[in-house]
Amino acid sequence: MKYRITHVTSYNYSESVSLCHNLAHLKLRTQSGQHDVTSQIRIDPVPTIIREFRDFFGNPVNYFSIQQAHQELTITATSEVEVIAYSLDIVENSIDLINLSSKNLLDLSWNNISDQLNKYNNNKELMEAKLFTLDSPFVKSNTALRNYAISSFSLERPFIDAVTELMGRIHADFTYDPNATDVATPLDTVLEQRRGVCQDFAHLAIGCLRALGLPARYVSGYLETLPPPGVPKLRGADASHAWFSIYIPQIGWLDFDPTNNIRPIGQHITTAVGRDFGDVTPIKGILYGGGEHTLKVAVDVENLM
Numbered sequence: 001m002k003y004r005i006t007h008v009t010s011y012n013y014s015e016s017v018s019l020c021h022n023l024a025h026l027k028l029r030t031q032s033g034q035h036d037v038t039s040q041i042r043i044d045p046v047p048t049i050i051r052e053f054r055d056f057f058g059n060p061v062n063y064f065s066i067q068q069a070h071q072e073l074t075i076t077a078t079s080e081v082e083v084i085a086y087s088l089d090i091v092e093n094s095i096d097l098i099n100l101s102s103k104n105l106l107d108l109s110w111n112n113i114s115d116q117l118n119k120y121n122n123n124k125e126l127m128e129a130k131l132f133t134l135d136s137p138f139v140k141s142n143t144a145l146r147n148y149a150i151s152s153f154s155l156e157r158p159f160i161d162a163v164t165e166l167m168g169r170i171h172a173d174f175t176y177d178p179n180a181t182d183v184a185t186p187l188d189t190v191l192e193q194r195r196g197v198c199q200d201f202a203h204l205a206i207g208c209l210r211a212l213g214l215p216a217r218y219v220s221g222y223l224e225t226l227p228p229p230g231v232p233k234l235r236g237a238d239a240s241h242a243w244f245s246i247y248i249p250q251i252g253w254l255d256f257d258p259t260n261n262i263r264p265i266g267q268h269i270t271t272a273v274g275r276d277f278g279d280v281t282p283i284k285g286i287l288y289g290g291g292e293h294t295l296k297v298a299v300d301v302e303n304l305m
Contacts (some may be wrong), residue, residue, distance in 0.1 A: 001083045001266050002037075002304040005222055007240075008297070009283055011073040015291035020066050022285030025220070025272040026077035027052075027060040032252065034270055039079040045070050057279065059272035075283060080304070083266050105251055110159040114213045116249055129247040132215040136275035139203050139218075141211035144191055149208035159214075163246050163256060164263075166208060170201055171261035183277065198242040198259040199277055205244045205258050206276065215247040219255060220280040221270040224301040238299040240282065243268065269301070 007026055027039035039060070043050070047064035055061050066073070117130050135141060152165040173194055180195035187207050190200045202218055209216035223241040243257040243264065253273075255264040272280035 003081050003083065003222075003224070003269055004300075004302040004304055005077075005079045005081070005269065006298075006300040006302075007077040007222075007282070008299075009075045010296045011293050012296075013071045013073075013290040013293045015289055016069045016071055017066075017073070017290040018069055018288045020073070020285055020287035022064055022283055023281075024062040024064070024075060024077070024283050025059055025280050026075070026282055027062065027271075028079050028081050028221075029059060029270050029272065031270065033084045035082045037080040037082060039077065042076045042078075044072075044074045044076075055279075057272070057274050059274070059280065081269055083269060105248060106160055107158045108248060109156045110153055110162050110212070110214060111155060113159055113247075113249065117213070117215065126249065129215040129249075132217045132247065132275065133210050133213055134275075135210070137278050138276035139187065139207045139210065141207050142188070143211075144188060145204075145207040146211035148191065149212055153212060159246065159248065160254070163205075163209070166205060167256045167258045168261055170205060170258040174201060174204070176259065201258040202242045202244045203276060205256070209244075209246065216244050217247075217253065217273050218276045218280060219243050219245055219268075219270055220272050220274075220277070220282070221268055222299065222301050223257075223260075223268055224303060238301040240271075240297075240299060241268070242277070245273070 005028070024041065026041055028034070028036040030036045041062055043064055043066075045066055045068060048067040050062065050064040052060060052062050117126055117133065149166060152169065153162045174190075175195045176197060177195040178197050180193060181190060181197060181200050183199070185196070185200065187200075187203055190196045190204055196204075206216040206218060220240065220242050222238065225238050241257075241259070243255055243259070245253040245255045247253055255268065257264055257268065271282075274280045
C-alpha cells in the first residue's frame with residue numbers, strides 16, 4: 001500500500017512570540033514493513049535555524065528555532081510512504097524459510113521471554129529491548145496494572161496469545177471517549193474510569209506488560225479513517241493514532257492496536273516509537289511571550305494504491 005499523509009499544525013497566539021525553540025516528530029520512519037519515500041516539513045514563518053537528526057530510538061526529528069516576532073505558527077508535514085502488509089502469517093513463513101529455530105519462535109511463552117531478558121545480559125538486542133521493561137514518565141507499572149493483566153498470562157502461555165487476549169480485553173472493557181482524558185491523565189485514573197483514547201489504551205497495555213517484566217513500546221502514527229458509504233471524505237478529517245508493540249527474540253517488534261482490537265498488517269503508518277507519548281510528541285518546545293493560544297490540527301491520509 002502507498003499513502004500520502006498531510007499533517008498541518010497551526011498555532012495562533014494572543015500576543016507576539018519573540019522566540020521559540022521546537023522539536024517535531026513528524027517525518028516518518030523507514031523500518032521493517034515501511035519505506036518512507038519522501039517526507040518534507042514546511043514551517044511558516046521560516047525558521048532562523050532548522051536541523052534534522054535521529055533521536056535515541058532512531059526516529060527522525062526536526063529541531064527549529066524562530067527568532068523573529070510572530071503571532072501565528074504553521075507546521076505542514078507532507079509524506080509519501082509504502083507500507084507492506086506484515087502479518088504474523090508472513091513472519092511465521094519467513095521463519096520457516098530461513099529455519100531460524102526448530103522451535104516456532106512465535107510460540108515462545110511470555111515467561112520464557114522474561115527469563116531470556118534477565119539471563120542474557122551481554123546480548124545487545126536483548127539489552128535494548130530490556131529498556132522497554134522500565135518505567136517511563138507516562139507509564140509507571142504498579143500492582144493494579146499487574147492484577148488487570150495477569151488473567152491473560154497463565155504460566156507457559158505463548159506470549160502472542162496472551163498479548164492478543166489482553167488487547168481484546170482492553171478493547172472490550174474500555175470506552176473510547178475523547179472527553180474523558182488529556183495528556184496528563186494518570187494511568188490509574190484511566191484504569192479506574194475505563195474510558196480514554198488511543199494514547200491511553202496504548203499506555204495501559206504497555207503498563208500491563210511492563211508490570212510483568214515484559215518489553216513494550218509506544219508507537220505513534222496514522223490510520224486512515226473512511227466515511228460511511230456514499231458520504232464524501234472531508235479534508236483534514238483523519239487523525240494521529242497510537243498503538244503498542246511487543247518484542248520477541250530473533251523476530252523483533254510486533255504491533256498491536258487495542259483501540260481497534262487488531263494486529264496492524266498494512267493500514268497503520270508509523271511516525272515514531274519510544275517508551276511513551278512523551279518520547280514521540282508530534283511538536284514540543286518552549287517560547288517567549290505568546291499569551292493565550294489556540295491550536296488546530298488537520299490530518300489527511302490518502303490511499304494512493
